[in-house]
Amino acid sequence: MNDGREELDDLREAVREFLAAxxxxxxxxxxxxxxxxPAVWDQMARQLRLSGLALPGHYGGDGFGLTELEVxxxxxxxALLCSPFFATAVLAAQALLASADEAACAxxxxxxxxxxxxxxxxAAEANASWDPAMVTARAExxxxxxxxxxxxxxxxxxxxxDLLLVVARSTAGPGLFxxxxxxxxxxxxxxxxxxxxxPMAVLTFDRVPAVLVGAEGQAGRLMTRxxxxxxxxxxxxxxxxxxxxxxMSAGYARTRYQFGRPIGAFQAVxxxxxxxxxxxxxxxxxxxxxxxLADEGAPxxxxxxxxxxxxxxxxxxxxxxxxxxxxxxxxxxxxxxxHLYFRRAKSSELLFGGPAVCHERLLDRLGI
Amino acid sequence: MPDDLQEFTRQAREFLDAHASRAAERAAFRxxxxxxxxxxxxxxxxxxxxxxxRAARDWQRTRYTSGFGWISGPPEYGGRGLTPVHELVYDGIxxxxxxxxxxxxxxxxxxxxxxxxxxxxxxxxxxSYLPAMYRGDVIACQLFSEPExxxxxxxxxxxxxxxxxxWILDGQKVWTSVAQHSQIGMALCRTDPDAPKxxxxxxxxxxxxxPGVDVRPxxxxxxGSDFNEVFLTxxxxxxxxxxxxxxGGWRVALTTLMNERAAVGSEGSGPVAEALSPERLSAxxxxxxxxxxxAVRRDLSELLAGVMATAHLNARAFRRMQAGVAPGPExxxxxxxxxxxxxxxxxxxxxxxxxxxxxxxxxxxxxxxAELLLATPALRILGGTEEIMKNIxxxxxxxxxxxxxxxxxxxxxxxxxxxxxx
Numbered sequence: 157m158n159d160g161r162e163e164l165d166d167l168r169e170a171v172r173e174f175l176a177a178x179x180x181x182x183x184x185x186x187x188x189x190x191x192x193x194p195a196v197w198d199q200m201a202r203q204l205r206l207s208g209l210a211l212p213g214h215y216g217g218d219g220f221g222l223t224e225l226e227v228x229x230x231x232x233x234x235a236l237l238c239s240p241f242f243a244t245a246v247l248a249a250q251a252l253l254a255s256a257d258e259a260a261c262a263x264x265x266x267x268x269x270x271x272x273x274x275x276x277x278x279a280a281e282a283n284a285s286w287d288p289a290m291v292t293a294r295a296e297x298x299x300x301x302x303x304x305x306x307x308x309x310x311x312x313x314x315x316x317x318d319l320l321l322v323v324a325r326s327t328a329g330p331g332l333f334x335x336x337x338x339x340x341x342x343x344x345x346x347x348x349x350x351x352x353x354x355p356m357a358v359l360t361f362d363r364v365p366a367v368l369v370g371a372e373g374q375a376g377r378l379m380t381r382x383x384x385x386x387x388x389x390x391x392x393x394x395x396x397x398x399x400x401x402x403x404m405s406a407g408y409a410r411t412r413y414q415f416g417r418p419i420g421a422f423q424a425v426x427x428x429x430x431x432x433x434x435x436x437x438x439x440x441x442x443x444x445x446x447x448x449l450a451d452e453g454a455p456x457x458x459x460x461x462x463x464x465x466x467x468x469x470x471x472x473x474x475x476x477x478x479x480x481x482x483x484x485x486x487x488x489x490x491x492x493x494x495h496l497y498f499r500r501a502k503s504s505e506l507l508f509g510g511p512a513v514c515h516e517r518l519l520d521r522l523g524i
Numbered sequence: 525m526p527d528d529l530q531e532f533t534r535q536a537r538e539f540l541d542a543h544a545s546r547a548a549e550r551a552a553f554r555x556x557x558x559x560x561x562x563x564x565x566x567x568x569x570x571x572x573x574x575x576x577x578r579a580a581r582d583w584q585r586t587r588y589t590s591g592f593g594w595i596s597g598p599p600e601y602g603g604r605g606l607t608p609v610h611e612l613v614y615d616g617i618x619x620x621x622x623x624x625x626x627x628x629x630x631x632x633x634x635x636x637x638x639x640x641x642x643x644x645x646x647x648x649x650x651x652s653y654l655p656a657m658y659r660g661d662v663i664a665c666q667l668f669s670e671p672e673x674x675x676x677x678x679x680x681x682x683x684x685x686x687x688x689x690x691w692i693l694d695g696q697k698v699w700t701s702v703a704q705h706s707q708i709g710m711a712l713c714r715t716d717p718d719a720p721k722x723x724x725x726x727x728x729x730x731x732x733x734x735p736g737v738d739v740r741p742x743x744x745x746x747x748g749s750d751f752n753e754v755f756l757t758x759x760x761x762x763x764x765x766x767x768x769x770x771x772g773g774w775r776v777a778l779t780t781l782m783n784e785r786a787a788v789g790s791e792g793s794g795p796v797a798e799a800l801s802p803e804r805l806s807a808x809x810x811x812x813x814x815x816x817x818x819a820v821r822r823d824l825s826e827l828l829a830g831v832m833a834t835a836h837l838n839a840r841a842f843r844r845m846q847a848g849v850a851p852g853p854e855x856x857x858x859x860x861x862x863x864x865x866x867x868x869x870x871x872x873x874x875x876x877x878x879x880x881x882x883x884x885x886x887x888x889x890x891x892x893x894a895e896l897l898l899a900t901p902a903l904r905i906l907g908g909t910e911e912i913m914k915n916i917x918x919x920x921x922x923x924x925x926x927x928x929x930x931x932x933x934x935x936x937x938x939x940x941x942x943x944x945x946x
Contacts, residue, residue: 161847406922420924423915429922430914437857438833445836459832466829515825522828524806524821 168227174204175235181493187238188352188496191316197239201271207245208269212253215265221451222385226392226444233393234400236496238353240274243312246389247382248275251321254381255332255370264319264334275319278308278359279379286383286508288323288330288375293361295324295333295368302326302368303341304333304361310507314357315344321369322361328373333366340364351503353496383517384461387508388450391443391461391468394504398439398468401475401497402432405482419482428482432475439464439471462518469505469514476501532610536617539590544621555807560892562799564866564899565750577705579624584634584660594634594658601642601654609846616842628702633657633664636783637710641729644768644776649729653708666780667697667711667730667754672942675912677712678721678774679939682756684713684728691715691728691766693736693759699906703739703752706732710780711756716771717937724936725773729765730756746898784907796896800831800869808889814876827865827872834861853921860913863903870897 178196187193201207210225211217225245232241249268252261267273279286281293293306304324314320320335320342335342341362349356370378406429409420419425446460454460476498480487487494508514568576587593588602595611597603604610638657641650656662673680682695693713703709709730716724730737736759741749768776798804805824806815814820841854873893874881884891904910918924931939 402922406924409922409924417928418925420918420922421926421928423911423927426918426924426927427911427914429924430917433853433917433921434857434860437853438837438861441837441840441854442833445839460836463829463832463836466825467833511822515822518825518829519821522802524802524824 164224164227167224168231170204171206171228171231172235174200175231175237179235179237181496184236184238184353184496191355192238192240192313197241197274198271200239200241206241207271210245211249211265211269215261216269217265222388222447223444223451225389226447229389229392230396230399230440230443233396233500236353236397236493236500240276240313240317242354242389242393243276243317244268244274246386247277247312248317248319248321250385251277251332251378251382252369254378254385255374257370260334260367260369267319273318274313274316275321276311276313276317277321277323277382278311278314279323280310281307282309284310284509285513286379287513288379291323291325291330291375293322293324295326295331295366296363297326300365302333302366303363304335304366305363306361308359308361309347309356311344311357311359313355314359315346315355320359322359322366323375323379324361324366326372330375330379331372332369332375332378334369335361335364335366339366349503351499353500354503380458383508384458384521385450387461387465388443388446390504390507391439391446391464394468394472394501395436395439395443397497397500397504398432398436398472398475401472401479401494401501402429402436404494405429405432405475405479408483425482428478432478435471435474439468442467458521459518462514462521465508466514466518469510472501473505529610529613532606533613533617536592536614539592540618540621540623543586543590544623547620547622553801553803553807555811556888560889562796562893562896564796564896564903565744565746565748576624577628580626580628581660583624584626584629584658588659593660594638597638597642597654597658601650602658609848612842612845628705629657629660629663632666632701633662633706636780637664637666637708639783640710640727640767640776640780643779644727645729646764646766648764649767653729662707663702663705665700665703665706665709665732665754667700667703667709667756668777668780669699670696671698675909677777678725679936679941680712680714680725682711682713683717684711684715684726684761686715686763689763691726691761691763693728693730693756693761695756697754697756698742698751700739700752700754701750703732703754704741708732709737709754710767711761712773712777714936715773718935719771720933721936721939722774722932724771725777726770727767727773727776728761729767730759730761731765734759734761736760745901746895796866799896800827800865802828805869805873808873808876811889812876812878812880820876823872823875827868830861830868831865834858834865837861853917856913856917859907860910863900863910866896866903867900870900873897 178199183193205218206228208217209220209228210222213219249265252264268275281291283290293304293308296303304322306324308322318337322333322335323330324333341364343360344357347356347358409425409429410418412419442464446457446464449457449460480494480498483492483494486492584593591604592614594603595606595614596608599605634657638654641653653662657664668677670680670682682693682697684691684693693711709732711728711730712725713728714724715726736757738755740753742751742753743749744751809815809820837854837858841851845851870893874897877890877893880887880890881894881897919926
């Protein structure tokens with residue numbers, strides 16, 4: 157599966173087995189109602205050491221790269237795992253690393269690596285933009301340190317995360333700040349979400365004490381880097397989810413009989429499945445190539461990240477919608493899993509702004 | 525990289541440094557400078573074509589005499605006896621050099637028919653043709669498609685009848701690339717019309733200079749003639765030029781076609797690829813004042829994302845092959861995407877150009893795109909139509925059942941055909 161690298165196949169197999177046992181559909185539905193299962197989070201961190209997989213060794217991680225993380229995220233996406241993993245190990249951890257603030261990394265990353273701390277990144281506000289230039293939340297320096305005032309929306313796992321990394325504006329411009337969950341003046345309210353497997357929250361800050369991460373006013377460049385990495389990580393989840401939709405459709409087309417034959421024998425259905433396969437192959441290729449380029453520090457990584465985001469978003473949305481079509485009536489029922497993938501696909505496609513911004517992001521990364 | 529590959533790489537570079545020059549850094553693209561032709565098909569004037577063909581043969585001979593003409597071929601026929609991975613590595617290195625395009629020889633002859641002769645040819649034929657082909661002396665073409673046998677190749681009607689130790693061939697082939705340059709052609713013929721269609725076919729190697737072989741250029745919708753019709757009238761073929769068993773030609777054809785998919789899917793460079801580069805397309809947008817049109821920019825992004833995703837798919841397939849992993853469906857997917865990307869690009873450019881692509885104003889880099897636009901319908905047909913490719917992906921990769929009702933058991937002569945009244 158993975159360019160002939162057996163250790164990646166082993167990792168994939170281990171994660172797949174774990175998720176088959178710990179995140180079957182029944183668990184996904186339960187977690188959609190009641191939130192993620194802390195016991196599973198704990199096992200993921202301790203048994204599989206996933207939270208620290210792609211963190212540097214001196215911060216308690218195992219020092220692997222995005223290539224390995226990509227494998228894990230593909231499987232999580234395929235299983236629709238409900239977990240603060242993406243928010244913690246991708247958004248928050250990568251924001252800390254991108255800040256190059258060694259004190260902050262040493263303070264927060266070991267807890268993340270050990271699975272003791274969940275974290276998230278609060279960047280977007282009510283206008284849903286991830287562009288730091290659009291941030292209105294304010295950071296103010298007081299004799300006792302920084303305090304934050306304002307409102308953040310669409311914060312992944314924002315109601316449960318132990319550590320919040322918040323983009324807020326000081327006189328020097330947008331900067332990154334760390335806030336503890338119990339901080340005074342902080343209120344978190346869950347949002348009603350299209351995708352119940354990925355909880356989001358609105359956070360209200362009323363003079364909440366915070367710690368500056370990195371240099372003041374530096375969140376612009378930092379967020380460009382974090383968004384590129386987050387797009388690739390999300391692309392991996394999307395590729396995994398799209399592959400699962402394809403498998404469901406092909407399996408159903410082989411076994412569902414109408415007019416006295418499996419529906420997969422009809423060319424209209426066959427070609428639909430082939431179209432899904434084409435998109436899934438492209439999605440996997442772009443997600444994996446982008447991860448590889450990130451690990452190599454290649455200059456064309458940002459272009460590859462934007463390409464992966466567009467390709468995987470389109471592939472997953474297409475596969476999730478066509479999966480329902482291949483299943484027909486049963487695919488539109490609440491009981492069937494197809495809608496859970498449809499919800500996840502749409503929510504992933506639009507999380508970072510969707511087509512309204514991702515195409516300009518690609519052209520921007522290409523210098524056009 | 526294993527030691528022998530490193531040593532092989534060193535030898536390849538030494539050879540190329542001695543016989544070719546490194547491709548110059550491509551000069552930065554400037555609007556209005558240089559050749560503005562965007563061609564998928566060749567269609568050169570005859571004297572240019574002749575010159576290019578000579579250069580291609582010369583370069584193939586140079587490769588051959590230095591041990592790079594048939595890297596994965598067996599030594600007894602002039603091959604180097606190395607692996608397909610070595611072949612890939614060599615191709616990668618050679619692409620860094622300025623060398624003549626050998627496509628006329630290599631795509632069909634060396635890429636598809638050579639391996640078929642090696643697998644199914646009789647000893648005398650292997651001895652006489654294989655070294656000559658890989659030395660650049662003999663060009664081969666593929667006499668497969670017929671007017672009544674397109675996607676359903678197995679329904680071909682060209683007859684071969686045994687007579688006095690030879691075979692007599694009668695029929696018509698079509699869409700034959702490079703037939704006008706070829707010394708030999710691989711022909712599929714009906715040898716038993718009473719057998720089911722796949723079991724009554726035999727493959728032959730035809731000497732294209734034999735009496736009764738008539739090659740006529742076929743003019744395609746884009747205006748040029750890149751293909752031929754080949755009429756076979758009482759053409760005599762000795763029995764030792766038969767490939768495989770009598771009535772076992774379908775298996776032989778599959779060997780050839782397997783190699784075709786690998787060859788077609790890997791196209792990804794050349795003038796067309798350059799025309800689709802982000803810098804070229806954005807220059808076009810600047811020149812046409814569509815630079816900041818949001819709808820056009822969105823279309824450009826969609827197009828470039830598709831082109832780059834396909835490049836990533838190819839890169840991944842290449843790395844997997846290098847690592848010795850069996851190829852997955854990437855090649856078939858890449859072929860579908862190649863056609864889709866080029867088609868989309870031609871229409872994107874046409875929308876940017878507007879009326880300037882329906883009538884020639886003489887302006888550089890505008891009406892020139894009409895040539896690509898008129899070539900794109902071919903891409904979804906040649907080398908297996910889009911519909912057939914999707915059937916193959918669905919059946920072979922996803923395990924979906926075959927279309928019911930396709931008759932593979934009745935005698936060929938009883939099958940319904942186009943134009944027959946019931």
